[in-house]
Amino acid sequence: xxxxxxxxxxxxxxxxxxxxxxxxxxxxxxxxxxxxxxxxxxxxxxxxxxxxxxxxxxxxxxxxxxxxxxxxxxxxxxxxxxxxxxxxxxxxxxxxxxxxxxxxxxxxxxxxxxxxxxxxxxxxxxxxxxxxxxxxxxxxxxxxxxxxxxxxxxxxxxxxxxxxxxxxxxxxxxxxxxxxxxxxxxxxxxxxxxxxxxxxxxxxxxxxxxxxxxxxxxxxxxxxxxxxxxxxxxxxxxxxxxxxxxxxxxxxxxxxxxxxxxxxxxxxxxxxxxxxxxxxxxxxxxxxxxxxxxxxxxxxxxxxxxxxxxxxxxxxxxxxxxxxxxxxxxxxxxxxxxxxxxxxxxxxxxxxxxxxxxxxxxxxxxxxxxxxxxxxxxxxxxxxxxxxxxxxxxxxxxxxxxxxxxxxxxxxxxxxxxxxxxxxxxxxxxxxxxxxxxxxxxxxxxxxxxxxxxxxxxxxxxxxxxxxxxxxxxxxxxxxxxxxxxxxxxxxxxxxxxxxxxxxxxxxxxxxxxxxxxxxxxxxxxxxxxxxxxxxxxxxxxxxxxxxxxxxxxxxxxxxxxxxx
Numbered sequence: 185x186x187x188x189x190x191x192x193x194x195x196x197x198x199x200x201x202x203x204x205x206x207x208x209x210x211x212x213x214x215x216x217x218x219x220x221x222x223x224x225x226x227x228x229x230x231x232x233x234x235x236x237x238x239x240x241x242x243x244x245x246x247x248x249x250x251x252x253x254x255x256x257x258x259x260x261x262x263x264x265x266x267x268x269x270x271x272x273x274x275x276x277x278x279x280x281x282x283x284x285x286x287x288x289x290x291x292x293x294x295x296x297x298x299x300x301x302x303x304x305x306x307x308x309x310x311x312x313x314x315x316x317x318x319x320x321x322x323x324x325x326x327x328x329x330x331x332x333x334x335x336x337x338x339x340x341x342x343x344x345x346x347x348x349x350x351x352x353x354x355x356x357x358x359x360x361x362x363x364x365x366x367x368x369x370x371x372x373x374x375x376x377x378x379x380x381x382x383x384x385x386x387x388x389x390x391x392x393x394x395x396x397x398x399x400x401x402x403x404x405x406x407x408x409x410x411x412x413x414x415x416x417x418x419x420x421x422x423x424x425x426x427x428x429x430x431x432x433x434x435x436x437x438x439x440x441x442x443x444x445x446x447x448x449x450x451x452x453x454x455x456x457x458x459x460x461x462x463x464x465x466x467x468x469x470x471x472x473x474x475x476x477x478x479x480x481x482x483x484x485x486x487x488x489x490x491x492x493x494x495x496x497x498x499x500x501x502x503x504x505x506x507x508x509x510x511x512x513x514x515x516x517x518x519x520x521x522x523x524x525x526x527x528x529x530x531x532x533x534x535x536x537x538x539x540x541x542x543x544x545x546x547x548x549x550x551x552x553x554x555x556x557x558x559x560x561x562x563x564x565x566x567x568x569x570x571x572x573x574x575x576x577x578x579x580x581x582x583x584x585x586x587x588x589x590x591x592x593x594x595x596x597x598x599x600x601x602x603x604x605x606x607x608x609x610x611x612x613x614x615x616x617x618x619x620x621x622x623x624x625x626x627x628x629x630x631x632x633x634x635x636x637x638x639x640x641x642x643x644x645x646x647x648x649x650x651x652x653x654x655x656x657x658x659x660x661x662x663x664x665x666x667x668x669x670x671x672x673x674x675x676x677x678x679x680x681x682x683x684x685x686x687x688x689x690x691x692x693x694x695x696x697x698x699x700x701x702x703x704x705x706x707x708x709x710x711x712x713x714x715x716x717x718x719x720x721x722x723x724x725x726x727x728x729x730x731x732x733x734x735x736x737x738x739x740x741x742x743x744x745x746x747x748x749x
Contacts, residue, residue, distance in 0.1 A: 185267065191361040192230045192264060194533060198356030199349055200224050200506070201537035202371070204492060205545055209379060210345040212294070212336045213418045214433065215387030216394070219252045219345035221483075221509060226253030227260065227353075228505050231497075237265045243503060245422060245429060249396050249454065252295065252346040254420040254431040259283040259299050269361065273306035288419035293333030295346035301326045302354065316364035320355055324374050327351045331378050340385040343378045356537075370544040392417070392433045397444055398452040399428050415440060427451065469601035471579070471610050472546035476554040476561060477508040478731040479591030480698045480742070485726065489598040492542050492549075494535065494561070498730050500525045507730040515730060516701035516738040519632070525734050529559060536568050543577045548607055550614060552594050555584040557662040579607075581614050584660025587732040588696045588744030589623035596621075596694060600749050613749065621746035622686055624666055625732070626675040627654045628739025676710060679743045680717055690747040693721045698728040698742040706741050714743075722748060 203220030210219040229243035241261040248257035262279035266272045280303040284290050305322055309315045330344035331337050337344055352371070359365065372379055395416075416434035423429075428448075434440045437455050444450060474492040475481065486493050486508075495506040500518055507527070519525050530538070542549050556562040562582045569578050583593055596617055601610045655667040655678055669675050687693045695714060699706035707725050715723060727733075728742055 191357040194360035195353040195357035196230045197534035199353045201541040206345040209342040211340045222250030222253035258286040276303040293330040298350040316362040341382040396454040401448040471607040472549040475552040475594040480588040480729040481591035483508045586658040592744045623744035625742040632737025692748040696744040
């Protein structure tokens with residue numbers, strides 16, 4: 185059982201590290217650049233394998249999102265319930281049936297084909313060190329074939345993103361449980377010329393919405409998968425006890441909700457507009473920029489500027505989710521309700537997979553690492569580089585920064601890199617930004633810092649008793665106390681004073697205003713005040729990094745600022 189647990193964790197780590205690649209080649213069924221994101225969210229419970237398998241399967245069912253995520257969850261809800269290696273063939277066959285039955289209009293050329301081949305392979309071939317290469321080669325054949333099995337994939341000249349995602353997962357999974365380590369080549373070696381969308385490809389315009397809904401069936405009625413096809417496109421139906429999970433693409437979410445409400449009580453509803461993102465020229469620089477998601481840099485903004493993010497995880501209850509894919513609103517609500525929420529680093533193996541994946545995809549890379557006073561990411565990256573970076577592709581800078589200051593450094597550097605002459609100029613500018621960017625974080629209440637061990641209980645009690653609100657600044661040596669204020673008005677005055685003094689000599693400044701669960705106040709009151717005082721500054725309003733927000737608590741906000749080159 186332990187070998188299987190380790191296999192699921194390794195498979196998820198490999199998948200997570202290559203999620204950005206999956207997003208970039210996602211053209212079917214809609215070119216909406218979210219296959220990697222959806223698989224990371226949907227299969228995150230596999231990262232915590234080791235508990236009761238049926239409970240993990242239930243988490244998969246509830247966290248599944250998007251077309252690829254719901255199909256994969258259908259398969260893995262069976263596959264992960266294998267008690268030992270001998271049960272994998274039977275569980276793979278069950279998972280294959282469940283995945284195919286969940287899709288209203290199943291097609292070859294997708295991850296369904298990978299499940300097909302896998303279920304046949306496991307019946308015939310032993311899961312041994314010597315058998316693993318042939319197993320992986322057979323799965324590679326399936327993925328290669330997808331490039332010619334669907335018109336959109338043929339036109340875009342790529343393999344199917346979902347199928348590739350499953351291959352990447354199973355590559356990590358089977359290598360882990362068999363100990364096979366040879367021929368661990370870059371993906372491009374196995375799928376040459378099929379990992380980048382053709383410039384000639386023009387995806388069809390869409391006004392569709394991706395809807396995931398959980399329904400409690402009325403009068404015990406079941407929702408037939410084939411009948412559900414009339415609800416929209418890309419319909420997936422996953423039954424579970426007295427509830428049913430439905431995924432569908434529709435151009436009229438209101439009408440869909442009305443139709444589904446006739447079938448039973450809508451327990452949960454998620455609705456997201458689908459559109460392809462424009463990242464043209466995002467990576468047109470002499471060196472690729474990567475940073476930690478601990479910087480207050482939303483994934484959408486990072487993607488637009490060609491910045492890769494390395495996630496930590498937010499742990500709430502039994503679930504751990506990548507921080508840049510979590511709902512901050514939901515997390516802060518749980519914290520205010522008294523629920524314990526904390527954070528956890530990605531495993532060393534997962535971080536190593538990310539470093540490797542980024543270098544394989546982008547070549548020379550600069551990793552703007554969160555300050556070593558806050559995490560061990562810098563030491564982990566340096567250890568990987570010393571063993572695996574013979575070509576010196578992976579450059580690492582300990583920024584001494586966290587939260588908004590880290591995100592601002594990455595954002596300003598990515599913009600600078602697009603017009604830089606060479607990588608050395610980018611490296612030099614990165615050091616300059618690390619030296620001159622500043623950040624002040626305004627804490628609302630101290631009990632969250634106390635609960636997380638960042639502050640003594642005595643200090644926290646006294647501060648709250650006196651109604652004092654600390655101002656802190658993440659610095660290379662750690663968190664520095666910058667002041668104490670009494671209310672939101674004095675917080676804002678403190679921010680204005682620091683901006684006026686410390687950015688006075690800059691020709692132009694960029695300011696990041698960061699919110700926790702106080703978006704309306706920051707977006708309206710704080711933004712209006714800062715914009716009026718500093719009309720020449722470029723200002724962006726972004727969510728505070730959840731790595732920071734979970735430890736500092738609801739009500740926190742922050743301002744980071746730096747010079748625009």
